[in-house]
Amino acid sequence: MIDSEKVAVESPDKQGACLIEELTSDVLSDLDVAQSLNNIRIYIDPDEPVFILYGKLAVSPPNIKISDVATMTHTDDGLKLDIKNERYVNDLLDKLIALYGSANILQLDRYTVLVATDDDIPDETVYEPATELRRKVIDSIRRVAPEGYRIIKHEISESYILFIASEEPIEDEWINRGHKLLKEAGA
């Protein structure tokens, strides 16, 4: 359950603001991003019409590399990968297929993959938690924003997201208001 103080909604329509606050809390809890987006500030005015959301992004875990998922040993049949973290196997296989082609990869069983190469595999990133987090956060924000507001401008950085949506072309005034929210939140 999300802390209700995490979300602050400002709107000329007070009843609407309360309802949007409740909706935001529910959506974030439902999509499992309540811990990933903090200090949420929303401004919504259906008469203008505009929806502005600022949220502070939580620090995401480090990237997962090939060496985090499997240990590599050279054998007569090629390079053998012993899976130690099964959760990222699909991402690992995607990466190996991109590097060597599917014809050169053989998965013998759940925990063993053979690659037809004599060289070491470069220790590349197979999964980026930050990308997944952003995807989930943006998905949840789009669920909170009114559906008719299809013109969207957003800024996203390592630490925050600013999301402006409207039915009309985005006006400079709204962008300035968004940046004001950023300043107020200390980003």
Added chain:
Amino acid sequence: MLEPLMYTGGVYRHDELTELVEDLGGHILQKNVMQLEVVLLILVPADDIGVVEEKAAELLGTIIRAPLIGTEIAVVAPSLAYHHMPHPTCDIAEYLRRNGAKTNIIGLARGVGRRAAQLTKSERGLINEHDLALFILGDFLSCITDVKYQLYEDLEVPIIVTGGPECDAVPYAYAYIGGIGRRAKGFHRSSEFAILDSIVEKISKALDERREELEKDPLSVSPFRLMDEINQQIPEVGESLSPTPITMHLDGMRIKLPYDEYCERVRNVKFIEGPTLSDVAEVRPSHMREYLILKIKTKSVAGFAL
């Protein structure tokens, strides 16, 4: 006067109840068999409810009054996106079904936003085929009172609107029910069920008024008698895979058979008194798939009543 009831019980010996209802001059509108459970939507003469309740108790089933039986209600959401589904649209539709209504959820093509919100011709035709339309709107009062009425202002059926903010009335709607709006969670608390009950109550009231209006110039034949005649004379109706091959309306019905193939046979359904169905009702193609819509003529239009 027929009383709408919902029976829930075991499959074993439930045919005794259906036979009793038929013997009493009642009607069975829908029968859903789910493994070992059966749900019957029935209409029973008001004086004989006691007999049916006794039989239900003997079969260890339950009988409740379901005021919306025999009606088809359109639950209209601005779109079918996750902003409106499954809460609250599906929850409300399900609650209406539990009160006996046949509901159809309609997601509009251009229902969202303010500037572009409008109803297409086919959507208007489809909604007008129902007995009543329930519009599920959002959280902002100015949207509901100043803009969104454009969606339903020229519909011919009674309109009930739900939304988030509390407000006494909205333009062009029979009633407005607040406290719902856009929701990302289901209805769990007793206060939330009270809102759903008030929707059912407002719908029942609107439909009762429509029934009273119909009584001033009564229909030339009872829709339930017509349904029984169609079931007997066109046995293919029973072969339809739809849960309600004939969906009842207050002044007619939707028959789930292809229009092109069956319209002549439906028009030629005969009554024992002499007239055919085309004398007492209009048959036309529905906006829903290829179904038939049947609107019963009033006594003043048909010139007689059966």
